[in-house]
Amino acid sequence: xxxxxxxxxxxxxxxxxxxxxxxxxxxxxxxxxxxxxxxxxxxxxxxxxxxxxxxxxxxxxxxxxxxxxxxxxxxxxxxxxxxxxxxxxxxxxxxxxxxxxxxxxxxxxxxxxxxxxxxxxxxxxxxxxxxxxxxxxxxxxxxxxxxxxxxxxxxxxxxxxxxxxxxxxxxxxxxxxxxxxxxxxxxxxxxxxxxxxxxxxxxxxxxxxxxxxxxxxxxxxxxxxxxxxxxxxxxxxxxxxxxxxxxxxxxxxxxxxxxxxxxxxxxxxxxxxxxxxxxxxxxxxxxxxxxxxxxxxxxxxxxxxxxxxxxxxxxxxxxxxxxxxxxxxxxxxxxxxxxxxxxxxxxxxxxxxxxxxxxxxxxxxxxxxxxxxxxxxxxxxxxxxxxxxxxxxxxxxxxxxxxxxxxxxxxxxxxxxxxxxxxxxxxxxxxxxxxxxxxxxxxxxxxxxxxxxxxxxxxxxx
Numbered sequence: 001x002x003x004x005x006x007x008x009x010x011x012x013x014x015x016x017x018x019x020x021x022x023x024x025x026x027x028x029x030x031x032x033x034x035x036x037x038x039x040x041x042x043x044x045x046x047x048x049x050x051x052x053x054x055x056x057x058x059x060x061x062x063x064x065x066x067x068x069x070x071x072x073x074x075x076x077x078x079x080x081x082x083x084x085x086x087x088x089x090x091x092x093x094x095x096x097x098x099x100x101x102x103x104x105x106x107x108x109x110x111x112x113x114x115x116x117x118x119x120x121x122x123x124x125x126x127x128x129x130x131x132x133x134x135x136x137x138x139x140x141x142x143x144x145x146x147x148x149x150x151x152x153x154x155x156x157x158x159x160x161x162x163x164x165x166x167x168x169x170x171x172x173x174x175x176x177x178x179x180x181x182x183x184x185x186x187x188x189x190x191x192x193x194x195x196x197x198x199x200x201x202x203x204x205x206x207x208x209x210x211x212x213x214x215x216x217x218x219x220x221x222x223x224x225x226x227x228x229x230x231x232x233x234x235x236x237x238x239x240x241x242x243x244x245x246x247x248x249x250x251x252x253x254x255x256x257x258x259x260x261x262x263x264x265x266x267x268x269x270x271x272x273x274x275x276x277x278x279x280x281x282x283x284x285x286x287x288x289x290x291x292x293x294x295x296x297x298x299x300x301x302x303x304x305x306x307x308x309x310x311x312x313x314x315x316x317x318x319x320x321x322x323x324x325x326x327x328x329x330x331x332x333x334x335x336x337x338x339x340x341x342x343x344x345x346x347x348x349x350x351x352x353x354x355x356x357x358x359x360x361x362x363x364x365x366x367x368x369x370x371x372x373x374x375x376x377x378x379x380x381x382x383x384x385x386x387x388x389x390x391x392x393x394x395x396x397x398x399x400x401x402x403x404x405x406x407x408x409x410x411x412x413x414x415x416x417x418x419x420x421x422x423x424x425x426x427x428x429x430x431x432x433x434x435x436x437x438x439x440x441x442x443x444x445x446x447x448x449x450x451x452x453x454x455x456x457x458x459x460x461x462x
Contacts, residue, residue, distance in 0.1 A: 010181060017176035021169055049127060051079065052138050056131035059085070066134045068096055079140055086135040098139075099124075106137075190220075197223050206231035258289040265289075302429055313356040313436060320353050320457070321346045321385050327364050328383055331372075340372050345384040353388075353457050355437055363430035367392045367453045370427070393452040399445035407443055 058072025066085050068076075073096060076083060082097035090106040099120055103110060113119055114126045114137065124141045197220070200207070206227045265282040268274070274282075328344045331337050371381045375396030384391045399407065408431050434441045438458035445451035 010177070014173070014176055017172065021172055048079075048125065048140050051075070051140075052127035052129045055083075055136070055138060056129060059131050059134065059136065061132060061134065066094060066131075068094070076138075080142055081138055081140045083139075084137045086137070088133050088135075090135075093134075111137075194219060194223070197227075201227060201230060204230075204234060206234070255293060258293045261289045262286050262293075313359065315354040315356055317352050318355050318357060320351045320355070320390070321349065323355075323357070323360075324364065324383060324385050324390060327361060327368065331365070331368060337369075337372055339377070341378070341380045342368075343380065343382045345382070347384075347386045351385065351387055355457075359433045360437065363433040364390070364392075364455075366426045366430040367455075371396065371451065371453075388457045390455040390457070391452060392455075393450060395450040398447040398449055398451055399443075400447060404443065404445055 055072060055075070058069045058075065060067050060069055068083065068085075075081075076097060082099065082102075083095070084092050084098050084102060085094040086106060087093050090108070090111070092102075092104045092106070095102070101120065106114070111128065115128055118124060118126075120126070120139060121141075124139045126137055126139045129136050129138065201223070265286050269279060269282055325344055325346070328342055332340060332342060368381065368383065371392060371394040372379065375394055379394050379396040381392065381394045384393075408428055431441050434455055434457075440456045442454050442456075443451065444454070
């Protein structure tokens, strides 16, 4: 492909050069023909020729004897010129300022020789003029005029054009080929790189390439941007596919236990020997497991969305002090925790943060309820708010160091956890919710001394 592009560009350049050569040749021939046809009118007389032609007015003829006026002699002196007056037979009848080697008689051939060639010296040009029956020669020294004598033959001219014209055409073609090749490589190299870049994109190869300078630089910039966007979309597609596979795997794994329980009790319900009380008990167990499956699916879906940052948060500016105080009050108003000992403390009256009330409430309540559920009824839970830090601490039995390392893992329950309710995803979901808000959470604990949960919210920019 690279050589094909180069050859195509080279052919275009050669075609243009050939057309230009033919046009230039036609124009040149036309100008030559026009100039030859109008040769007599195509030359503007020089100032010396005008001077010689006009000099006849300074020649006076009296009694058939010519003479030069005083004004004419002054003009000759000013132009560093000399003059010879000739009769009809070529005999010199008067001379002014003429060189010593000037002839006293001029035959027609002598006149031709003197006019065409510089017979006197290399710096003198001779002009011929006439008045009545008197001819005159004027030689101007140092005029700077050079006569070019040409002999033009139609046949020889055409032969010259044929020989040297063919040579010029061949030379022009060689030069055009070389220049076209050099320019072709310069222009087709980025084109080839462009085609290769597109091929890489087609094959899902999204590496960034070095951008050449020149007119193609914006093209490669756009291609690199397209490559980055395609790479991002490809990564997103793989992430979503992995998320889907992970979600399906988790659902399959998490559904086995409640489904096995439901199936077992459903089979027991077919036993005709069961009493109505036993049937009601088994039905309640099936309903409980089905509700557990529903909670498990909801929590599993939520943790997957949080893990892959797919959860749309509805952020509002909330006073975190009032928000935590309401959670503590709502917990104490719950019949199950109405006798709980919960203390609340805030270092300031207001502390505003952008949070999603629904999900942040769930995260805070998870840590608060864990402190109540996994300790004895006499446990004291202390909740404090200090600007960007929310602390939930208790004086309960604490968490073993081996269990603390896995506290945020899915389905993990420590050895000192007596409660088995819930889906096992609460702590992981709470941690993910806080991180989705840009915050962090840490848990410290010591056995028989209690546990402390520290939630660090993202500091708002003032």
